[in-house]
Amino acid sequence: MTTDKCLAVKQQIVEAGVHMIRTGLVYGTGGNISARLPGMDHFYITPSGMAYESLKPEDIVGVDYDGHVVEGARRPSIEHMMHAAILRGRPDLGAVVHTHSTYATAVASARLPIPPFLETVIATTGGREIKVADFAPAGSRELAEIAVRTLGDDSAVLLANHGVIGLGRDLREAMAVCELVEKAAMAFLLSRIVGGPVLIPEQMVARQAEFFRAHYGQGRGQ
Template sequence: MTDEELREIVCRLHTELVRNDLVAWTAGNVSGRLPGGDRFAIKPSGVSYDDLTPESIVVCDLDGNRVEGELSPSSDTAAHAYVYRHMPDVNGVVHTHSTYASAWAARGEPIPCVLTAMADEFGGEIPVGPFALIGGEDIGRGVVDTLKGHRSTAVLMRNHGVFTVGDSPKAAVKAAVMCEDVARTVHVSRQLGEPLPIAQADVDSLYDRYQNVYGQRSAR
């Protein structure tokens, strides 16, 4: 895959954030890198989703320096770069302020694993990361430190929003979509009463089945 093809993919995936109501105005971003690569493509700062083109997507090195593109990269570029440097198996990062998941982040509360869909996708609760200011590496450090020891590919950064990771940009986008979906469902459940927990052994079994059995394996 070339840089041009990667920019095309990253550009196209931003439409999924809009289609799934995960972003408002120009907030949020998707980035992606080639497996094992030393550069990544990311949304330009403050550009409307309607105006994104593959040419407008910015390519940066793993220190967050722009190496291709005419526009300034996202204000979250340093955070994405930190994740890529410290999580070598990650090739996609997504950030959103999706409503329900961000509401949990505003409370500083993990989303408990009370749905089989959560066990499937995240292998447990969706954890909360520390408060960190935008623009530097602190957010990326919080994402990396929080996800250590977790099977979750999503983290709720306190008072901020959602960061997700994946082995591809598409996988990271999927995690962002699923994070908002379960955040909404668990919130609604709590309006009716206390959600029922799932036993850890069952969480483990569900996660293993979904990750290793579910779907068309030959197509992956």
């Protein structure tokens, strides 16, 4: 992997951090972001407890899949074991974004999975619900294991009493998943106030998911 390509990944993480704080997906120094390129034997992750708007590419830390720092002078995010565990088991992934957005955290604190009640949820999950991973302390190996187990091959999971993890082939995709989960959580909670949401019948969910799979977007690699 050339230095230029690695620097580009670190720069993308810095920019994603600024986006995350400015759009209210996290507050203060909360949340964390990791990304990698295909074939990399490590990944890059945000440092622990540093303000997103002050980050420079050299503050981003290289970590291997056992959680050891292999590049950089900063301490990595306390959730680096969770990112390592997710990325190790999912070669399809290029990025992991972890946020503390308000509505998703509220739903996660009520331990309510988000059903596929909106077309945007169906498009993102393939018609599956967004599950809630059981509670474990932030930064623990236990949380890493629970998150991986609950995720399976899904692209999003709520962390009980904590926040959201969104996954993608790249940072743009992983960030979009976190944004979708926040919007869906807000609509889900508001709908519950007025007695909803009425769920879409399973067959229709499956039909919609298949339609999105076959027809939505420009296809891979375009």
